[in-house]
Amino acid sequence: MMQLKQSFLGLLSVAFVMSGGIAKADQVDIIALISDTSNPYWKTTEDGLENTAKEMGIKINVYSLQNAADSEGQLNQCEAALLKNPKAIIFSPVDSVNLGSCLRKATEKKIVLVDIDGNIDENRVKEMGSDVAFSVGSNNYEIGKKAAEYLDGQTGKVLIIEGPSSSPNGLFRVQGFQENMGKGLTVIASQPADWDRLKAADITSSVVTKNPDLSIVFAANDTMALGAVEALRALNINSVKVIGIDGTVDAVQSIKEGRLTASVAQLPYLMAKEAIKKTDAFLKDRKALPFRQYVPILTLDQAVFERNDDPLLQYVR
Amino acid sequence: MRTYLGLMFVGLLLLCAVCSFLSDVFLTWPNFLNILTASATIGLLAIGASFIIGSGGLDLSVGSLMALSSVVAIQFSTHSPFPFLQTLCLCLVVAAVAGGVNGFLIGRKIPAFIATLGMLSLARGLALIFSNGRPVYGLPDSILFLGQGRVIGIPVPVFIFLGIILFCHVLLRHTKFGRYSLMIGDNVNAARNAGIRIQRHLIWLYAFSGMLAAVAGLLFMGRVNAADPNAGMMYELTAITATIIGGTSLSGGKASVIGAVLGALIMSVLQNGLTLVNVPSYYQQVAVGIVLIVAVAFGQWRGGHAATN
Amino acid sequence: MLLRIEGLHKHYGGVHALDDVSLSVDTGTVIGLVGDNGAGKSTLMKCVTGAEKPDHGSIVFDGQPIGLTPFDSRQAGIEMIYQDLDLCLRQDVTANIFLGREDLVHLWGMQTPFMNHKAMNESGRALIQTLNADIDVSKEAGSLSGGQRQAVAIARALLHHPKLLVMDEPTAALGVREITKVLNLIRSLKDQGITVILISHRLSDIFEVADRIVMMRHGKIVDDNAVSETSLTKVTQRLMM
Ligand SMILES: Nc1ncnc2c1ncn2[C@@H]1O[C@H](COP(=O)(O)OP(=O)(O)O)[C@@H](O)[C@H]1O
Ligand SMILES: [Mg+2]
Numbered sequence: 001m002m003q004l005k006q007s008f009l010g011l012l013s014v015a016f017v018m019s020g021g022i023a024k025a026d027q028v029d030i031i032a033l034i035s036d037t038s039n040p041y042w043k044t045t046e047d048g049l050e051n052t053a054k055e056m057g058i059k060i061n062v063y064s065l066q067n068a069a070d071s072e073g074q075l076n077q078c079e080a081a082l083l084k085n086p087k088a089i090i091f092s093p094v095d096s097v098n099l100g101s102c103l104r105k106a107t108e109k110k111i112v113l114v115d116i117d118g119n120i121d122e123n124r125v126k127e128m129g130s131d132v133a134f135s136v137g138s139n140n141y142e143i144g145k146k147a148a149e150y151l152d153g154q155t156g157k158v159l160i161i162e163g164p165s166s167s168p169n170g171l172f173r174v175q176g177f178q179e180n181m182g183k184g185l186t187v188i189a190s191q192p193a194d195w196d197r198l199k200a201a202d203i204t205s206s207v208v209t210k211n212p213d214l215s216i217v218f219a220a221n222d223t224m225a226l227g228a229v230e231a232l233r234a235l236n237i238n239s240v241k242v243i244g245i246d247g248t249v250d251a252v253q254s255i256k257e258g259r260l261t262a263s264v265a266q267l268p269y270l271m272a273k274e275a276i277k278k279t280d281a282f283l284k285d286r287k288a289l290p291f292r293q294y295v296p297i298l299t300l301d302q303a304v305f306e307r308n309d310d311p312l313l314q315y316v317r
Numbered sequence: 318m319r320t321y322l323g324l325m326f327v328g329l330l331l332l333c334a335v336c337s338f339l340s341d342v343f344l345t346w347p348n349f350l351n352i353l354t355a356s357a358t359i360g361l362l363a364i365g366a367s368f369i370i371g372s373g374g375l376d377l378s379v380g381s382l383m384a385l386s387s388v389v390a391i392q393f394s395t396h397s398p399f400p401f402l403q404t405l406c407l408c409l410v411v412a413a414v415a416g417g418v419n420g421f422l423i424g425r426k427i428p429a430f431i432a433t434l435g436m437l438s439l440a441r442g443l444a445l446i447f448s449n450g451r452p453v454y455g456l457p458d459s460i461l462f463l464g465q466g467r468v469i470g471i472p473v474p475v476f477i478f479l480g481i482i483l484f485c486h487v488l489l490r491h492t493k494f495g496r497y498s499l500m501i502g503d504n505v506n507a508a509r510n511a512g513i514r515i516q517r518h519l520i521w522l523y524a525f526s527g528m529l530a531a532v533a534g535l536l537f538m539g540r541v542n543a544a545d546p547n548a549g550m551m552y553e554l555t556a557i558t559a560t561i562i563g564g565t566s567l568s569g570g571k572a573s574v575i576g577a578v579l580g581a582l583i584m585s586v587l588q589n590g591l592t593l594v595n596v597p598s599y600y601q602q603v604a605v606g607i608v609l610i611v612a613v614a615f616g617q618w619r620g621g622h623a624a625t626n
Numbered sequence: 627m628l629l630r631i632e633g634l635h636k637h638y639g640g641v642h643a644l645d646d647v648s649l650s651v652d653t654g655t656v657i658g659l660v661g662d663n664g665a666g667k668s669t670l671m672k673c674v675t676g677a678e679k680p681d682h683g684s685i686v687f688d689g690q691p692i693g694l695t696p697f698d699s700r701q702a703g704i705e706m707i708y709q710d711l712d713l714c715l716r717q718d719v720t721a722n723i724f725l726g727r728e729d730l731v732h733l734w735g736m737q738t739p740f741m742n743h744k745a746m747n748e749s750g751r752a753l754i755q756t757l758n759a760d761i762d763v764s765k766e767a768g769s770l771s772g773g774q775r776q777a778v779a780i781a782r783a784l785l786h787h788p789k790l791l792v793m794d795e796p797t798a799a800l801g802v803r804e805i806t807k808v809l810n811l812i813r814s815l816k817d818q819g820i821t822v823i824l825i826s827h828r829l830s831d832i833f834e835v836a837d838r839i840v841m842m843r844h845g846k847i848v849d850d851n852a853v854s855e856t857s858l859t860k861v862t863q864r865l866m867m
Binding site for chain 3 (some may be wrong): 487493496499500510511514570571
Binding site (some may be wrong): 028037062063064065067068069070071072073075076077079080083084095096097098100101124164165166253261266 | 338340341342345347348351354355358437449450451452454464465537540542543547548550551588589592593595597598599601602
């Protein structure tokens with residue numbers, strides 16, 4: 001035991017002496033706190049953040065979560081980030097308040113705060129005493145609206161597959177869709193499938209069995225849309241159009257194969273790129289921007305891929 | 318046990334040395350406080366787990382009980398004239414009742430794994446029902462103070478953590494409650510034949526585990542500003558990991574509060590250090606797995622060694 | 627009369643382990659309980675200590691109907707040294723001796739919830755010494771030899787001066803010298819007025835210390851004699867039948 005202690009103390013002192021000369025991982029310009037990177041959306045965001053920062057010569061650390069609901073873990077990461085004194089923190093909170101205390105401290109330390117993915121409520125953040133410069137993300141209402149516009153001029157019965165009732169994003173998408181739907185369309189059912197492929201498939205099967213003249217399925221994300229596609233194929237129905245949201249890899253594949261009709265793509269890579277660029281510009285000129293900084297969205301269908309001329313297509317992964 | 322804890326402590330210091338070698342921020346007072354605060358929730362659950370595992374049992378429901386107790390407590394105390402007291406009491410009572418149900422079932426020969434696995438799902442479901450699946454915002458300031466407040470510059474969760482460590486250490490080593498828990502884990506027949514009322518004890522034991530989860534839930538909600546029905550997901554496994562790293566054997570009869578706390582600190586230092594050094598989260602999971610296996614293999618080897626003496 | 631058992635029945639699934647057993651035990655006597663393996667000796671005694679619940683029948687101890695749990699029977703003054711000794715092998719000797727009977731610290735005449743480790747260690751050590759055993763009471767029970775474990779189990783049983791002590795095959799795993807110790811102990815307990823029921827396969831032991839020999843077979847009592855009225859050969863013959 002004694003010997004162990006001595007050798008340990010020796011090691012410790014060596015470490016201290018050496019640590020003076022070694023390059024530390026501490027100097028960093030931007031720290032980004034994002035969600036769970038096992039989700040392709042956040043993995044693409046992470047790539048976008050890191051690649052863009054590298055291209056621009058900005059030092060960035062990206063902290064991601066192992067579990068999208070880990071609000072305390074993210075708070076711990078945020079507290080750790082504060083100690084590194086970055087110039088800016090780009091964050092996407094697990095829920096609208098979990099980072100509250102940390103963001104307040106960041107504001108006191110004059111660290112620039114930028115929201116990414118647009119889930120925070122501007123007023124609530126202000127109430128909690130933190131100053132967020134702006135928020136970069138897609139407009140979920142616009143996304144739903146885009147899907148509705150894609151169906152312009154069509155007629156028939158519509159099934160809406162919603163996200164979980166707890167998700168504001170899902171609600172805005174559905175709202176955007178419903179409020180901008182063409183006159184010829186009637187919604188016969190609107191049910192939540194909680195972002196779940198199988199639930200979406202079950203809902204689709206039962207609705208289409210009762211309503212064989214169903215013509216359109218709108219799902220609040222691609223996972224559910226693909227579930228609907230599978231259910232329809234299993235019933236040998238080819239006449240129903242299915243529209244999803246996100247433009248995931250699977251969805252793109254399905255569109256190219258002619259199964260999924262269309263997907264309104266969010267472009268996380270572009271979102272990440274914009275976030276870095278705008279943050280960098282803000283750090284340089286401190287020019288205030290409108291709070292909501294929307295990232296363009298792109299409706300994907302077979303025709304778009306065939307033309308292959310939209311510049312935004314480079315951000316579709 | 319004692320030598321193992323000594324070596325664990327050396328291991329922890331070594332880990333700190335490596336981290337401070339890679340990051341100047343690591344070995345600072347504010348970061349030290351960060352680590353202590355971050356380890357409080359898992360630490361409390363790990364202390365509970367050391368009692369439970371020491372008794373030869375298992376409690377998989379603690380993560381869900383964190384969520385259930387905090388959600389129910391907040392939902393039913395928003396308009397109370399004494400929001401703090403009511404939240405505190407409700408939190409403890411809800412978790413104690415749910416834990417008591419665990420203990421009751423286990424006393425009636427339902428395997429602990431199954432009883433608490435059922436409670437894991439049941440309590441999580443109830444938490445989602447009571448909160449409509451959404452975090453409940455707008456906590457009383459007094460609860461926020463529990464999670465975010467500071468007294469003489471030290472975060473309140475740290476005080477609560479230290480207080481409960483002391484309380485539980487005394488409970489385990491110096492009261493019949495602690496001793497009987499270990500006796501039951503060591504030889505349940507002997508304990509029963511010696512006149513210990515096993516069924517009654519198990520109810521209290523699991524209720525106690527639930528109450529520690531409730532305190533963890535209070536700290537959690539104070540820290541993140543919300544009573545979150547998704548709080549504490551997978552925390553039960555992290556807590557068990559910390560307890561095992563801390564030297565508690567899965568076969569029962571032995572436990573250490575200090576060990577559980579050391580285990581939680583090791584996990585917390587790993588997470589904090591790897592974050593500061595900017596190691597991606599995938600590698601953090603790998604590191605936790607390696608530490609667990611190395612610690613247990615080491616304990617195994619040392620245990621075998623002691624047995625041949 | 628200290629103990630009266632009447633019409634006791636116990637089934638384990640299809641096995642009729644106790645079949646209408648009645649037995650009375652006088653205060654201050656030593657009873658030898660003999661019979662083949664599986665005769666029901668242990669089961670009968672476990673019913674007395676509350677370790678097992680009889681299906682039917684009554685047990686009266688010291689004038690009171692007995693409760694059905696080990697807690698109640700220990701309260702009433704019944705101690706049993708079980709065949710497997712019932713030690714917690716990962717706990718120290720003191721903890722094992724005081725299991726279920728822990729001393730608490732008293733402050734200003736008030737009981738605190740804290741265990742009095744010092745007092746327990748001291749009286750545990752003293753008790754072990756009176757048993758002529760050489761054991762470090764701070765050692766884990768799992769590190770002790772068979773004879774030492776036996777001593778710890780005896781110490782636990784004697785801690786609070788029981789009225790009835792049941793010993794289930796206490797000499798089965800012991801050497802000659804240790805057996806003599808146990809028999810001497812039984813004699814001295816008898817002198818102190820403690821009633822002892824000794825289950826054993828070693829008839830010679832029983833003839834050395836017992837006043838009465840009770841024989842069981844297939845869950846029934848088949849023979850019950852004062853030692854003075856029978857002999858080793860007779861009992862051996864009865865057992866072989
Ligand atoms: N826990 C138990 N479960 C099932 N059967 C048992 C149990 N305990 C004892 N028995 C059975 O009851 C009968 C009496 O056993 P026991 O009282 O241990 O006999 P003895 O002590 O005389 O050797 C045996 O047939 C034994 O197999
Ligand atoms: Mg027997």
